[in-house]
Amino acid sequence: MPETLLAPLRRLGGRVVHSVWRLGLATRFFFLTLLYSGTCVRRPHLVVKEIFSAGVLSLIIILVSGLFVGMVLGLQGYETLQTYGSEEALGILVALSLVRELGPVVAALLFASRAGSAMTAEIGLMKATEQISALEMMAVDPIARVVAPRFWGGVISMPLLAALFSAMGIFGGYLVGVVLIGVDEGAFWSQMQAAVDFRDDILNGVIKSVVFGVVVTVIALYEGYDAPPTAEGVSRATTRTVVSSSLAILAWDFVLTSFMFRGV
Amino acid sequence: MSDNLVEIRDLSFAYTDRLVLQGINLTARRGQVVAIMGNSGCGKTTLMRLIGGQLKPTRGKVWVDGQSVGDLDFAGLYRLRRRMGMLFQFGALFTDMSVYDNVAFQLREHTDLPEEMIRDLVLMKLNAVGLRGAQDLMPSELSGGMARRVALARAIALDPMLIMYDEPFAGLDPISLGVAGDLIRRLTDTLGLTSLVVTHDVQESLKIVDYVYFISEGVIVAQGTPQDIRASELPYVHQFVHGEEDGPVPFHHPAPDYAEELGLAHA
Ligand SMILES: Nc1ncnc2c1ncn2[C@@H]1O[C@H](COP(=O)(O)OP(=O)(O)O)[C@@H](O)[C@H]1O
Ligand SMILES: [Mg+2]
Numbered sequence: 001m002p003e004t005l006l007a008p009l010r011r012l013g014g015r016v017v018h019s020v021w022r023l024g025l026a027t028r029f030f031f032l033t034l035l036y037s038g039t040c041v042r043r044p045h046l047v048v049k050e051i052f053s054a055g056v057l058s059l060i061i062i063l064v065s066g067l068f069v070g071m072v073l074g075l076q077g078y079e080t081l082q083t084y085g086s087e088e089a090l091g092i093l094v095a096l097s098l099v100r101e102l103g104p105v106v107a108a109l110l111f112a113s114r115a116g117s118a119m120t121a122e123i124g125l126m127k128a129t130e131q132i133s134a135l136e137m138m139a140v141d142p143i144a145r146v147v148a149p150r151f152w153g154g155v156i157s158m159p160l161l162a163a164l165f166s167a168m169g170i171f172g173g174y175l176v177g178v179v180l181i182g183v184d185e186g187a188f189w190s191q192m193q194a195a196v197d198f199r200d201d202i203l204n205g206v207i208k209s210v211v212f213g214v215v216v217t218v219i220a221l222y223e224g225y226d227a228p229p230t231a232e233g234v235s236r237a238t239t240r241t242v243v244s245s246s247l248a249i250l251a252w253d254f255v256l257t258s259f260m261f262r263g264v
Numbered sequence: 265m266s267d268n269l270v271e272i273r274d275l276s277f278a279y280t281d282r283l284v285l286q287g288i289n290l291t292a293r294r295g296q297v298v299a300i301m302g303n304s305g306c307g308k309t310t311l312m313r314l315i316g317g318q319l320k321p322t323r324g325k326v327w328v329d330g331q332s333v334g335d336l337d338f339a340g341l342y343r344l345r346r347r348m349g350m351l352f353q354f355g356a357l358f359t360d361m362s363v364y365d366n367v368a369f370q371l372r373e374h375t376d377l378p379e380e381m382i383r384d385l386v387l388m389k390l391n392a393v394g395l396r397g398a399q400d401l402m403p404s405e406l407s408g409g410m411a412r413r414v415a416l417a418r419a420i421a422l423d424p425m426l427i428m429y430d431e432p433f434a435g436l437d438p439i440s441l442g443v444a445g446d447l448i449r450r451l452t453d454t455l456g457l458t459s460l461v462v463t464h465d466v467q468e469s470l471k472i473v474d475y476v477y478f479i480s481e482g483v484i485v486a487q488g489t490p491q492d493i494r495a496s497e498l499p500y501v502h503q504f505v506h507g508e509e510d511g512p513v514p515f516h517h518p519a520p521d522y523a524e525e526l527g528l529a530h531a
Contacts, residue, residue, distance in 0.1 A: 130354070137350040138370050
């Protein structure tokens with residue numbers, strides 16, 4: 001009887017230890033990446049290439065999603081504000097929701113599924129086809145040459161994408177609120193301008209998106225680098241990247257928000 | 265300077281606790297083409313990774329050009345690797361770069377040569393493998409044999425002293441097979457290299473090599489010049505050279521009795 005009870009417990013324990021172990025390895029991987037970033041400084045074109053594949057190629061999905069999220073915010077916000085007769089505050093509502101929360105978080109979630117999964121698959125396949133081994137045998141460090149440029153490419157792209165997402169969202173809110181529904185245009189913009197603070201709102205949003213950029217790219221790169229070199233291994237790693245980085249984004253968002261906005 | 269470029273003494277290696285190689289002694293003299301033969305899974309690739317320093321010996325030592333590979337630090341190992349080329353089984357070309365950029369890769373990473381000089385070197389290496397005309401293709405547009413030749417051009421880009429070939433003949437048609445064999449011999453002779461060829465293709469390699477080692481289940485079971493090997497009466501070598509299905513290397517993977525497994529034993 002105790003054996004049947006112990007087995008699941010032991011499995012649970014095994015999983016926890018395994019997860020903690022991987023978290024430790026991923027952290028070491030992160031510091032190694034930072035340590036070997038010298039090549040990126042000396043050869044910035046390596047990073048530029050990765051900004052293109054992580055950032056520029058994610059533009060469409062980010063811009064379109066931003067527009068729609070902003071339009072929905074405009075509609076929903078108007079519905080609620082109207083009951084209190086304060087439709088002019090729509091600009092504030094749209095802008096603050098976007099720059100504080102939705103911009104960084106939704107852009108990061110999209111970035112994880114668009115660019116993060118691509119990074120994992122690419123590195124996993126490079127490993128499976130022995131390209132990583134070939135680099136080592138050519139006396140070229142794969143962390144410095146392959147991982148670090150992708151890391152910096154992702155970390156630089158993420159805040160820019162989040163900013164574009166917010167800008168598109170505000171434009172979407174303007175389209176629905178002002179152009180379509182007819183909220184006063186002057187009030188929309190001037191209230192937004194008065195209420196959005198550079199340090200408290202914009203800067204905090206940027207800090208969030210930088211943190212998310214680090215979290216997503218480290219998870220994506222580590223999963224790829226750690227993937228078993230088989231088709232199945234790479235596909236599982238890709239799925240894990242999207243799942244773990246989405247969860248990590250939401251968890252970090254809560255932590256960061258609780259430090260940044262304490263309701264004072 | 266010793267006559268032996270690669271020297272392996274009493275080498276054993278285990279992945280975690282499974283012993284893959286035991287008590288290997290092997291020498292490759294400068295200018296030779298040395299073949300390491302054995303059936304799949306006997307530890308040939310593992311042996312190459314030990315020589316290249318990607319794995320560390322569990323016991324014993326590997327010397328390349330007088331340096332003990334397992335004892336080098338990171339910088340020393342990377343310095344040594346610049347003078348080694350390795351040809352992976354499927355080429356391992358960088359799939360996001362053209363043939364030209366693949367061959368130029370090491371020159372760009374390790375030298376400050378101007379682009380015109382890199383161009384001359386790349387074209388020279390591609391010409392040596394007969395693929396100068398393929399310089400603008402991407403790896404996905406190459407056949408298996410061509411990919412391996414491009415990988416060879418990439419491996420000789422920095423004029424290494426040693427090249428290791430992992431199964432250069434596997435999966436090639438008979439013509440590409442002959443081309444690959446000739447190429448290995450010719451490059452070794454003209455560039456003054458030493459070549460280690462891991463293979464299970466006996467007929468092709470016996471034509472081009474100077475010395476052969478046979479590995480079976482992690483130990484060296486036979487060695488000699490191609491003439492010795494052809495004349496060998498050792499059952500294992502005989503089975504291997506003549507491609508017999510059953511012999512010391514059984515056709516069947518160890519399994520319970522067939523009749524019993526089908527449930528016929530009780531009938
Ligand atoms: N990374 C590894 N971890 C554990 N076992 C391995 C690993 N790589 C290879 N092996 C095992 O070691 C043995 C030798 O492998 P390998 O050197 O690739 O053989 P070969 O190249 O001769 O076909 C095989 O039985 C293989 O299963
Ligand atoms: Mg092998």
